[in-house]
Amino acid sequence: MTTTTAYPGMHRRRARGLVGRAAVVALASTGLLGTLAPAALAAGPATTAAPHRAVAPSTVAEPAALESALRAVVEEGGSSAVQAEVREDGHPVWRGAAGVADLATGAPVPNGARFRIGSVTKTFAATVVLQLVGEQRLRLDDPIERYLPGLVPNGGAITVRQLLNHTSGIYNFTDDPRFSTEGETALQHWLTVGRWTTYRPQAVVHIATAQPPYAAPGEKWKYSNTNYVLIGMIIERVTGHTWTEEVDRRIIRPLDLRGTSMPTTSPIVPGPHAHGYIQRASGQAADVTIENPSAFGPAGAGISTTTDLTRFNAALLSGKLLRPAELAEMKKQVPAENGSTYGLGLVRYPTACGEFWGLTGGIAGYGTVLMGDAAGRRQVAISLNPLHVSEATSRTFQTLIDTTTCGSATGQTAGVPGL
Template sequence: MNKRIGLVGLAAIALIAAPLRAEAAPDELQHGLDEVVRTAGVGAQVEVHDRGQVWRGRSGVAEVGTKRKVPLDGYFRIGSVTKTFLATVALQLVAEKRLRLDDPVSKWFPGIEGVTVRQLMNHTSGLYDVLHTLPRPPEPEFYANRYRTWTADELIQRALVNPPTDKPGVAYKYSNTNYLLLGEIVEQVTGKSYDRQIERRIIRPLDLEHTSLPGTSPRIPEPHAHGYVPNPDKTLLDYTTMNPSVFGAAGEMISTTHDLDRFMTALLGGRLLPPYLLKQMKTPGTEGGHYGLGLAWIDTPCGIRAYGNDGDALAYQAWSFSTPDLRRRVSLVLTPNFASDSDDVVDPYLDKAFCANGVPKNGY
């Protein structure tokens, strides 16, 4: 997750009413993207919207050892941006009075006491993050698990054998376990799996033709850049194909920068949720916290606040953010090279993209 991500109440929107300031010349967007790739990536693509203008840029290569350009319309794994889709579905169920934010999770999982649906969504449940139970590179078991199918129950149980990190509602602590549970709750409430609900409620109504929930399918549609993870010897292993069930409801989705922008525009524009629930989505779980109900924010040096989310899917890292008035929007994907922390270079790039006065009229 982005280190700066957080969330405040709807009243804070007034703080970003000031016009965009010319903190960066438009051509710096391409130079900045080149710097992101030079420092932390194999390749990157970005889509920037500014008051009716659109710029799509790319840098680096689509595959190590080639000169093939990163596709501007490429598919990629969006990681935890999936959580924003799932949270939107859960809040639609709240609007339909089929689910309450203060429902106890024990209603569906009797062994989990004192935790509410709201606390799952804003990461204040205190439940141990399943991610910390899974092997990571360069552990041999990580590579052996590449095409293994994981069930939600299996992943949840791996997490729950560990003690909670805090009492429910006390502190923000990011945990993928929360959204694995939320996916199961959506299924219990509706009788349909969370992926079916995301497709029915979001993907089809918004015509997100390039967005999917792959389940256990290891492949990414064409075109796409290749994604990599580090080998034990620090070289890069092509990890484009892998079984995404290890991410499940917490991060399995595939999309494009265009579709992510379309989704964030619809969400923040009020097309998917009533105003009172969009306000809830923008409310942090703890005072001065950093995350709402599946939605996060970033503040830039020029005084602009942008809402959205980011995601890490091992070989792909994604960011999608928008100002509340939808005038400035940025969706970016990086295939990291693990030479440095990508947040350290992507954060300044997002600052530049949101603070620049205008974008180039033509990309590549």
Template sequence: MSESLHTTRTTEAGQDRPELEKAIQAFVDAGFAGMQMRVNDERGEWVGSAGVRKLGASANPPTNGRFRVGSSTKTFVATVMLQLVAEGKVELDSPAAGRLPQFGLDPRITVRMLLQHTSGLFNYTGEHHPEVETGLPAVGKEWVDNRFRTYQPEELVRFALSKPARFEPGTEWSYSNTNYTVAALLIEQVTGRPYAEELRQRILEPLGLRGTVAPGAQLDIPGPHAHGYSRYQDAGQWKVVDVTRQNPSLLYAAGDMISTTDDLHTFFSALNSGKLLPAWLLTEMRTPHPRSGALVYGLGLSVQDLGPSGGTVLHHNGSAPGGYGALMYSTPDGRNTLTASLTGGDAAIDPIDLIKEFAGLQDKLIKEVFCNGQAGPSSHNRSTIPSGTKPAEGDA
């Protein structure tokens, strides 16, 4: 695997960011195949990449490359839903069941509960806290063998509803992809249009996000991109499979989107600067549920306190099956952002060790970008690394 570093810059003339070059190289040195990153702050815009775009090749990941963003999708879906709330087409604390009678949802489940993960609905990709309860295959050999299968969103929801609820609606917090698939179906019922069309008309076109798409069952990543890999054990042997082509319908509206670091920056900056939602709904979005633990989760995003040296950052990271991971961070005013993509590879490292290594590197990266490298409190919001290197948790 090549560990060469390629950096491009759109900052002011002569401005270098060696600390950022070092930061992304550290992820490659730890065992990731490649990383591309974009930072926008008071010094301008910096764009760089490290590692390789494909195993066995030497080319770096394209800095304008597209990638599967995983659960960063949820922030887009939450924004569309809250726009409908702002327009009076749905109420945040209204029941979802009446709008979607075909599912027989618990009538106590509200729109707010879906967006903040307090509905109690079983996560259709599996539950892992504290015991493991199997869901639809999202990692490992079983997912690799079925990665071209098309799932209908109604099928995903009915599978989840065939499992016992985790808790009474509104009484606890548990991250569940099911919530956002139901939310998308609710968007479709309210508007009479596919959620992907609402996304396009409300966010993608107004912001000029030409590299972003809700792909449905499309197998390919259009445009330049790095390859994704699934590394798993089969009969006691490690296998590495190129799974760049896959059917993302398993994570309908919960983790299916494709985007770029530039588009994620534009979207998250616009959202946090108040261009997409009225102030009162942005406040609702940023108000974490008290039971959301380390994730400090509001309505489609997380809030992280970096202490006096960094203040507050907002984020929603993601991982998608096949070794893709996404980082999406912003200051509350939308002026400073960090967006990135990582891909897993064939590094002979124990997945648990890679998870630990990633958590430390992510902390250092966030402090470098938002705290000028100063060590602040270690706020361990849930880390996200490319799927296939860890059990399928809620941030697929």
């Protein structure tokens, strides 16, 4: 099932590539994401096109090309569902969805479907921190010991900045076996026990600090979700409110992001949504839509829509949420992995149509890509419900990113760090 909508004002931009296969691998290789094995899709509902709902002629990668790129991600078996939106100058210019919301019923993906955004939550949390910096309520180079005394070994040598850009060296709690879905035994335990467990932030930090650090603070980049759990705790210490309350007060309500929420323990995805799945050894897809996200917090618990995410990205990069000095700090990159870089909850993606800024994210059953140009004028948000990562599915996802971002598909890539 494919539905697309084109809007007035769309124009062509030629591309020579974007994030490509690295993004697909990243979306399926970190923590609870796992590398998802092949799964059979309901061929009829997933591949039969619905009537095209073009509102007006388009000149941004023709709607037919956008629709084809979207549908290919599903038809190749890479995802049970995929959604995408392109926004320009404050207005959506194209929106589409393909696949099915539920493999059991074959129901189509509903309009405005919500989804778990995984690590894109980090950009929301980082924005709050940078706002607090602008208010002179904390400093990026303050030691975390100042805000969380005694919680993290060597906390006097680890800075807030190092948490935000993943150079703290602190162990990634999602690498702990209790969060694994690799192998049938681990997956079954997580399905029956792990995904229902409520974790307090302190408990998550204790899981991480029970393991030796990856490196000395500032020595190297190493992705760790623990960093952002600590960021949430620092936000609460500085403001007297939870990180969710601050994100709601500072970002969600001012931008009127009606489909966005930052749950603490609620396991459901509220409102219309597509189900998320993990492949079992038997070949069956396990429905993992319902999950207590308390362990992830500001590292990955968020829920949103493509419309809300593009609006958020536009507001961030156009300077509506941060002053120039704080936005510049957020954009400062450190070397990450595979030639990529990482900022303060924000990554730079070189493209043929200029630099794009955003983040990828993933949690069991869901993957997200959000990026926009440096001026905050053009944004792309993609949500997929991954089933299988292969060379073929990677190529289809590369084509979708190229086509939505710059207007054509060329397959050039740039590295994407972990989620």
